[in-house]
Amino acid sequence: MFKLRAAYGESGQLPSNTDGLPLMYRTVAGGAGSGIMFNMMGNPQIEPERIKEFEVGIDAEFLNMFSLELTFYRSDATKSIVRSAFAPSTGLGGYTFPYNVGSVWGQGLESLLQFNPIRGADYDLNLSLIWNYQTNEVRDLGTTTQILTGFENVIKPGLPKYQFYDYKVKGATFNADGTYKGVDATPTYEDLGSNPIPKHTGSFTLNFRFLKDFQLYAMAEWALGHHAWSYTIRRAIAAYSYMPYLKLRQNLGIAMPTIIVTNKVQVDAPTYTVGTPEYTDAANQYAKMNSSYYANFIYPADLLSIREVSLSYNFTDLVRTFMPTSYISNVQGGFTVRNAFKWTKFPLDPEVNTGGGDLSTSSSEFATLPQPRTYNAWLRFTF
């Protein structure tokens, strides 16, 4: 079977129910009493977003064991609704304002390959592979040059949506005698060349029934080509609780903070001679751990996770054999491991983030516990 698909659609996102309102006031019960203050700033000119999307794809089955779905899409969003704060000097910096941004272009490829090489009464093997790719670019913001959104992100023509954007740390500066002086950073926010949205996402699923009543299930997921921001490491450094940072201080001969001395924390690292390549390298690394520069804590967040491995057995035939009059219609038992393994370039777990654990939205994590590996033995009865 071979099927060629094509579709064109237009859709969009409506403004929220208050986006079209003008400047609104409210009564606030403050320390001085109930006073009238700003509440929110909408945009009476706000319009619905319009997305035009064209996709073309194929569905194919071949060799009686493969099925393949491929879809290429191209979307052009105009008048996307994005909220951004005013400059504080307007007096309205505490409020966000909905904009229609000019144009965002995106395209991607979605694929699904299924392989069913074994089919029988006692054995059945299904393999499934999903691989998706996306890219996008902001093309036009009308009269606006850039919109800062989220924590460290920008919407700016020529860049993908939500690109990380901040002061970029280039390395260290040095005093005349060669000792470490401080951080050499760009004077303005810059494109940091990284983005929180993965370029590639996908999953692989194995579903194998064997010896008629055994079932092995495994599922892996991955996300590639994105970065995430670690507030945890920044805080650890700021609180002098990150050993690589303390070792660099030791390398540079910078006095340990009082709290480290008081607590007699052992920092085993050599002190380098000023002016040596080792010293210079350590100084540059030290500058790139300066907690005042958020860009220092953006790391690659590529991820491969064995999400679940499960082995189960169906006892139904046994029940029917030995308890033919039983009301039990189905019995299964098994053992499941969730979050079995995880490999990532990120120093911590990129799936824990301030917006909740989600591969597609990971952009910042802060002091939340990683998803635990759990083991479950289970027995399920159906009556």
Add this chain to the structure above:
Amino acid sequence: MSTVVITSCDDYVSNIEPYYNMTKDTDLNQQKYVDGFVVGLQDQLSYTIDDLTVNAGGLSDELLFDMRNSQATFSSYQNTDNGTPMDAEEAGGMFTASHELRQLSDTLIYRIKNLIAFSDSAVYRRGLYNADIYGGLGKYFLAAYFGMDQTTGGSPMNIGRFVPSAQLYQDAIAKWKEAITLTTSAYEKKLANSLIARAYLFLGDYANAATYVQLGLVKGDNPLTGKYNATNDNLWRGSAGEVRTQFSVDPRFYTYLTKDPTESARIIITQRTGTGGFLFYRQLKYIMQPDKVTVTPIEVIDWQENNLMKAELVVRGAMAGNALALINEVRASRIDATTKLPVSALATGTTITLADPVTTTSYSIFVERDKELMLRGNRLIDQRRFGKMHIAGMWQNFPISAAEKARNPLWNQ
């Protein structure tokens, strides 16, 4: 086989009624709402000044951030204490709040002058007076606490160019001078005069400061304060006080107390022990009151500060007067809640200097202001103008916020 499916929908709700808990700007153009706007200004002052004074205390030598106090963990406060405040967390909130105070004032002035039909001229004048007082404070805060670099004070205005502190002080003074013309209340005139005198003092215009300080608040006058309660707490409690002590009070305040126990009437601190026996001092000036509802307000200005300005101007030779008597009047007004004793008077014949070291026979304005005005945001300004910054080459004000820099290309021009 081919299939074509066409569906369409192109309709959306384009207009809704406002929520019951908020009101359109245009619906408020009525005389009856003016007093509500004034209370809004007072509330915005409260939201602004606690953040400003805590952080100004941290940037000055008034407060201390030391991780041997286990409640001190915020890196933003650490940066501030080190004299290296960044332009994001450290400065963002209070910079935005100061501008909002100014903007609320400007909006109210425009509304009163152009959009409301008044039947009661007293409401008209009351509204404008308060808008000028609080709008002036917004500009004063921007002049006193922010800057484009370590030493160049000021702020951009309305996504425009950078306005230096000197001009912002003058703008604030102009507003307060206008306020004086709008009220017949002797107290309100004195309050405005004290604010004007302080701005001139900080500008180094001692002649004008002397003129206005003599028309300012006097003993018995109420202070202008930022007010708080259980649901609108004073940041001092949560960042440098009884709820959490990220910033502790510099140990010299404890030394002041040991040298003169009667200073407990105005230096209200308690000793705490941190890691390794580290002793630090928690302020208990700003606390939840026994009624569990009200929280100690922050003095924006009071007659005691006016007296100390007079004393300083006397020492500077800008006006006639008795600096020692002015200081002793202030000290006598501070009564310890437990001992019922005032702060001891300086001995007759004590020489009052601007900032010389204190001896058995001389005493300085700089030290008296340190004690009397502690935890009110004045120390940072005093360190600057007396040339006594405790960390050389570091920030003497807070940077323009990153949010402003990213949105205003003129912020440093």
